[in-house]
Amino acid sequence: MVPEINGKETKKSKLIANPNCTTAIGLMALWPLIQKFGCKRVIMSTYQAASGAGQPGMDELKDGTKVWLEGGSPENKTFAYPLPFNVIPQIDKFQDNGYTKEEMKVTWETRKICGLPDDFPVSCSAVRIPTIRAHSEVIIMETEKPVDIAEARKVLDAASGVKLVDDTANLKYPMPLTATGQYDVEVGRLRKSLVFGDYGIEFFVSGDQLLRGAALNAVLVGEEMVNNGALKSKAKA
Amino acid sequence: MVPEINGKETKKSKLIANPNCTTAIGLMALWPLIQKFGCKRVIMSTYQAASGAGQPGMDELKDGTKVWLEGGSPENKTFAYPLPFNVIPQIDKFQDNGYTKEEMKVTWETRKICGLPDDFPVSCSAVRIPTIRAHSEVIIMETEKPVDIAEARKVLDAASGVKLVDDTANLKYPMPLTATGQYDVEVGRLRKSLVFGDYGIEFFVSGDQLLRGAALNAVLVGEEMVNNGALKSKAKA
Numbered sequence: 001m002v003p004e005i006n007g008k009e010t011k012k013s014k015l016i017a018n019p020n021c022t023t024a025i026g027l028m029a030l031w032p033l034i035q036k037f038g039c040k041r042v043i044m045s046t047y048q049a050a051s052g053a054g055q056p057g058m059d060e061l062k063d064g065t066k067v068w069l070e071g072g073s074p075e076n077k078t079f080a081y082p083l084p085f086n087v088i089p090q091i092d093k094f095q096d097n098g099y100t101k102e103e104m105k106v107t108w109e110t111r112k113i114c115g116l117p118d119d120f121p122v123s124c125s126a127v128r129i130p131t132i133r134a135h136s137e138v139i140i141m142e143t144e145k146p147v148d149i150a151e152a153r154k155v156l157d158a159a160s161g162v163k164l165v166d167d168t169a170n171l172k173y174p175m176p177l178t179a180t181g182q183y184d185v186e187v188g189r190l191r192k193s194l195v196f197g198d199y200g201i202e203f204f205v206s207g208d209q210l211l212r213g214a215a216l217n218a219v220l221v222g223e224e225m226v227n228n229g230a231l232k233s234k235a236k237a
Numbered sequence: 238m239v240p241e242i243n244g245k246e247t248k249k250s251k252l253i254a255n256p257n258c259t260t261a262i263g264l265m266a267l268w269p270l271i272q273k274f275g276c277k278r279v280i281m282s283t284y285q286a287a288s289g290a291g292q293p294g295m296d297e298l299k300d301g302t303k304v305w306l307e308g309g310s311p312e313n314k315t316f317a318y319p320l321p322f323n324v325i326p327q328i329d330k331f332q333d334n335g336y337t338k339e340e341m342k343v344t345w346e347t348r349k350i351c352g353l354p355d356d357f358p359v360s361c362s363a364v365r366i367p368t369i370r371a372h373s374e375v376i377i378m379e380t381e382k383p384v385d386i387a388e389a390r391k392v393l394d395a396a397s398g399v400k401l402v403d404d405t406a407n408l409k410y411p412m413p414l415t416a417t418g419q420y421d422v423e424v425g426r427l428r429k430s431l432v433f434g435d436y437g438i439e440f441f442v443s444g445d446q447l448l449r450g451a452a453l454n455a456v457l458v459g460e461e462m463v464n465n466g467a468l469k470s471k472a473k474a
Contacts, residue, residue, distance in 0.1 A: 089373070
C-alpha cells in the first residue's frame with residue numbers, strides 16, 4: 001500500500017518521538033521509494049557500528065583491536081562478545097519470537113512512521129560489526145507498482161536528507177568511510193530485485209547514526225514541525 | 238519446489254566443481270531446510286571476511302588497522318577502498334543487472350547445486366567487512382510448506398557439516414570468533430520470518446571459508462563421490 005504522508009499525523013502532537021537510529025537511517029531512503037512505488041514487504045539486514053553502544057562501545061572496539069593485533073585476548077564489557085574482527089548477530093535483548101528488540105524496533109517503527117498497518121510485513125536482522133561509526137543496511141522492498149531504477153534514482157536524488165551515491169561504473173556506493181560525519185544518508189547499489197522481479201528493488205544505505213539517528217534527527221523533526229505550522233500555536237502561547 | 242538429491246547428478250561426472258565459498262557455506266544450512274520445507278525464494282546478505290581475497294587481503298586489513306589506530310591513513314591495493322573499520326558493498330565486478338559477479342555466483346550456483354530452475358528467485362547482497370576469516374550470512378527463505386522451528390533445528394542438528402548454535406537464552410549464536418578454524422558451518426538465530434509468516438524462515442550462518450569454502454570442500458566432495466560409488470569405476474580402471 002502507499003500510505004498517507006506522515007506529517008499529517010505529526011501535526012496532531014507536540015511531542016517529538018525520535019525513532020531508533022537503524023530505522024531512521026533506512027527510512028530516509030525507503031520513504032521516498034514507498035511513496036513512488038508502493039510497498040508490500042520490507043526486508044533489512046544491518047551492519048551496525050560500535051557507536052550504537054555509545055563512547056564505551058567505540059573505546060572497547062579500538063582498545064580491543066590493539067590488544068588483538070598485539071596477540072592478546074580483547075576484553076568485552078559493553079558487547080556480549082569481543083567485537084574486534086568479529087561479527088555479533090545480536091543487538092539488544094531477545095524477544096519470544098526469536099527476533100531481538102532492535103530488530104523489532106525496525107518492524108514496529110517502520111510501520112508506525114510510514115502509516116502502514118500493525119501487521120505489515122517488515123523484517124530485520126540486526127548485526128553488530130567492527131566499525132566505529134555509521135550504520136549500513138541492505139534493504140529489499142517488494143513494491144506494488146513496477147520498479148523503474150532511473151525513476152528510483154530521480155526520486156532519491158530529490159529527497160531531503162539523502163545523498164545518492166550510485167555510480168558502480170566508477171565504484172561509487174555508500175560506505176561508512178564516506179558517510180561518517182555527514183548529515184545525509186548515502187544511498188546506492190540500486191537494482192531490480194532478482195526475487196521480486198519488476199516488483200522489487202534492492203539497495204544499500206550508509207548513514208552516521210550519531211547524527212541522523214540521534215540528536216540531529218530530533219532537531220530536524222522539531223524544525224519541520226515549526227515549518228509546517230504544528231508548533232506555531234505553542235510558540236505563541 | 239523440493240528438488241531431487243544433487244548426488245544423483247554428481248554421479249554422471251568425474252569432475253569436481255567446487256562452488257563459490259559464499260554459496261558453499263550458505264547451502265550447508267539451506268539444503269537440509271529446502272529438503273524439509275521446500276523453497277520458493279532465497280534472499281541472502283553476506284558479511285565477508287578479508288580472507289576472501291587471500292593472504293594479501295588479510296595482511297592489508299591487519300596492517301591498515303594498525304596504521305588507522307596510530308592516526309594514519311591505511312593504504313589499499315587488494316580492496317577498492319581501505320577496509321579497516323569500513324564496509325565495502327562490492328565483491329568482484331559489477332554486472333549489467335546491477336549485481337556483482339560474487340552476488341550472481343550465489344544466484345547461479347544455488348540454482349545449479351540444488352537442482353532448481355534457471356530462473357529460480359535467489360538474490361544476494363555481497364558485502365566485505367573488516368573481519369579476518371570466516372564469512373557470515375543472513376539468509377531468508379520463503380518455503381512451500383509451513384515452517385516448524387523445532388523441526389528445522391532437528392533437521393540441521395542431524396545435517397552433515399553443520400553445527401547448530403542456536404540457544405539465544407544463553408546468547409549462543411554463530412560468529413566468526415567461534416567458526417574460525419572449524420570444519421562445520423555454524424547455524425543459528427532460527428526464527429519464523431515476519432515477512433513470509435508460517436511459510437518463511439530466517440537464520441544466520443558463520444563458516445570458515447578457508448576450509449568449507451575451498452580445499453576442504455573439494456576433498457569432501459571427492460570422498461562423497463568415492464563413498465557413493467561415483468568414482469569406483471575410475472579407481473579400478
